[in-house]
Amino acid sequence: MKKYMLFLLFTVLSFSSLLAHNPLSALYYLELKDNLGILSISVSQDGLNEALKKQYLTEDFTTITTEKYKELAVRYIKDHFDLTLNNEVFLLNDRGIKLGNHQTDFKFLTDNLPKDIRTIAISIDAFGENDQHQTIFSVALGTLKDKVILNVDNDYKATLHVENNKLVKESYRGTKHLGLLLAILVLLSLAYFYWSKKKKI
Numbered sequence: 001m002k003k004y005m006l007f008l009l010f011t012v013l014s015f016s017s018l019l020a021h022n023p024l025s026a027l028y029y030l031e032l033k034d035n036l037g038i039l040s041i042s043v044s045q046d047g048l049n050e051a052l053k054k055q056y057l058t059e060d061f062t063t064i065t066t067e068k069y070k071e072l073a074v075r076y077i078k079d080h081f082d083l084t085l086n087n088e089v090f091l092l093n094d095r096g097i098k099l100g101n102h103q104t105d106f107k108f109l110t111d112n113l114p115k116d117i118r119t120i121a122i123s124i125d126a127f128g129e130n131d132q133h134q135t136i137f138s139v140a141l142g143t144l145k146d147k148v149i150l151n152v153d154n155d156y157k158a159t160l161h162v163e164n165n166k167l168v169k170e171s172y173r174g175t176k177h178l179g180l181l182l183a184i185l186v187l188l189s190l191a192y193f194y195w196s197k198k199k200k201i
Contacts, residue, residue, distance in 0.1 A: 026127055028137045030083070032120075035113045039092065041077065041106040047127055048104050052076060054129040070097050077106055080126035086114050087121075117141055118162050122148075125156040141167065 026043040052072055053061055059072065074095050083090045092108040120139060127133045135156065138147040146167040148158040159170040 025133070026135045028124060028135055029140075030122075030138070031140045032085075032113060032117060033140075033142060035111060035115065037083075037090065037110040037113055039081075039106075039108040039110070041108075043104055043106075043127070045100060045102055045104050047130055047133070048073060050130050051127045066099070070099070073097060073104070074106070077126060078108075080124060080128075082121075082123040083110065084119075084121040085117050086119055088114070119159065120161075120167075121157075121159045122150075123155075123157045124150055128152070128156060139167070 026041065026047065029040045031038045031040075049061070052059075052069075055076055056072055059068075061069075064072075074097055078092050078095075081092060083092075090110045090113065092110055094109045096107040098105045120141070122137055122139075124135050124137060127135070134149055134151040136147060137150055137158065139145070139160065141162070144162065144165070144167045146160060146169065148160070148169055150156040150158060160167045161170060162168075
């Protein structure tokens with residue numbers, strides 16, 4: 001039994017590590033407790049490098065100092081993160097960043113949270129510049145926990161509501177296929193118009 005539990009723990013940790021190292025994914029974990037929010041982020045170093053190069057075109061990343069790189073990375077993360085609790089926007093405050101060869105970790109705080117959180121709306125379009133990117137966003141509100149996958153299909157947005165002591169995800173389809181749907185509707189309308197006109201002849 002003990003060997004089985006150790007194997008299971010090793011498998012989970014390995015899976016989490018692979019996700020964080022994957023340049024196409026990022027892990028965000030938000031813990032909301034006692035009027036304080038702690039946001040922990042793990043991203044692949046390659047994915048972060050690509051995003052920063054695309055975002056800050058005037059910077060020379062071959063000669064940039066470590067401090068300047070950290071400053072740009074923190075600014076990028078903060079500029080591409082929106083948190084709304086009970087329809088009120090909350091900003092990220094203090095921060096820490098730990099650069100690594102394969103993975104970079106961030107930690108931010110946000111305070112003065114509502115005592116009774118009923119709605120959590122999140123928008124994280126960081127790394128959207130990288131093709132096929134997805135963000136795995138996990139949230140812990142007291143004893144309630146859930147996670148959502150943010151990608152181009154849902155415009156990197158999600159909303160969760162507290163209902164019956166559970167976190168319930170609000171369905172959101174995004175606008176990725178809106179143009180395609182409109183084109184199909186136009187084609188169907190034209191086909192119907194053509195068919196109706198031909199039937200009258």
